[in-house]
Amino acid sequence: MLSRKSGCTCLRFAALALVYLSSHAFAQTPQTLHVTVEGQPALTLDRAALAAMPRVDIATAAIHHQAAARWQGVALSELLRRAGAPTGESLRGRAMATVVRVAAADHYQVVFSLGELDSSLGHEQVIVADTQDGHPLQGDGPFRLIVPGDQRPARWVRNVVAIEAANDAPQAP
Numbered sequence: 001m002l003s004r005k006s007g008c009t010c011l012r013f014a015a016l017a018l019v020y021l022s023s024h025a026f027a028q029t030p031q032t033l034h035v036t037v038e039g040q041p042a043l044t045l046d047r048a049a050l051a052a053m054p055r056v057d058i059a060t061a062a063i064h065h066q067a068a069a070r071w072q073g074v075a076l077s078e079l080l081r082r083a084g085a086p087t088g089e090s091l092r093g094r095a096m097a098t099v100v101r102v103a104a105a106d107h108y109q110v111v112f113s114l115g116e117l118d119s120s121l122g123h124e125q126v127i128v129a130d131t132q133d134g135h136p137l138q139g140d141g142p143f144r145l146i147v148p149g150d151q152r153p154a155r156w157v158r159n160v161v162a163i164e165a166a167n168d169a170p171q172a173p
């Protein structure tokens with residue numbers, strides 16, 4: 001027999017489920033991306049801004065449970081350069097200790113060193129993708145990090161909202 005008490009529990013569960021869903025599945029991922037290099041003004045970029053930058057197209061099947069795909073976007077190093085990070089010959093000295101943190105809407109974060117992203121040094125190929133096989137990213141977008149060399153896509157940050165380059169190294173005496 002369904003008691004009044006169990007009916008009440010059921011309602012309470014439904015209310016809780018609704019709160020959970022609205023804070024997760026329906027939570028809006030910001031449509032802009034902030035790129036900040038310590039000591040420089042921040043860049044705020046949307047899909048149109050990325051579409052107007054030099055584009056990179058890469059093929060990769062690193063996601064173990066996904067078929068091969070092509071991803072299009074902008075090199076992470078290009079975004080950092082536009083935000084004022086040193087590249088090539090000017091990436092030296094104290095700047096070699098610069099840490100690049102990529103943060104997602106769900107607070108997931110991944111770090112790189114600026115040196116490993118530079119084409120003159122570690123040349124790790126990393127892109128901020130906005131389309132997969134030419135289609136805008138849906139649940140994992142609008143921006144997703146793609147690191148083609150990774151066998152395990154743990155650095156493929158979904159829903160990227162911020163990229164920050166910071167440096168804690170002491171100044172040279």
Ligand SMILES: Nc1nc2c(c(=O)[nH]1)N[C@H]1C(S)=C(S)[C@@H](COP(=O)(O)O)O[C@H]1N2
Pocket residue numbers: 063104105106108152153154155156157158159
């Ligand atoms: N924002 C965000 N991105 C993330 C994660 C996460 O928890 N949050 N997990 C990472 C890990 S550990 C893996 S294995 C892949 C999974 O990618 P998929 O969701 O396309 O399967 O996403 C990566 N990107």
Ligand SMILES: [Mo]
Pocket residue numbers: 153154
């Ligand atoms: Mo993972």
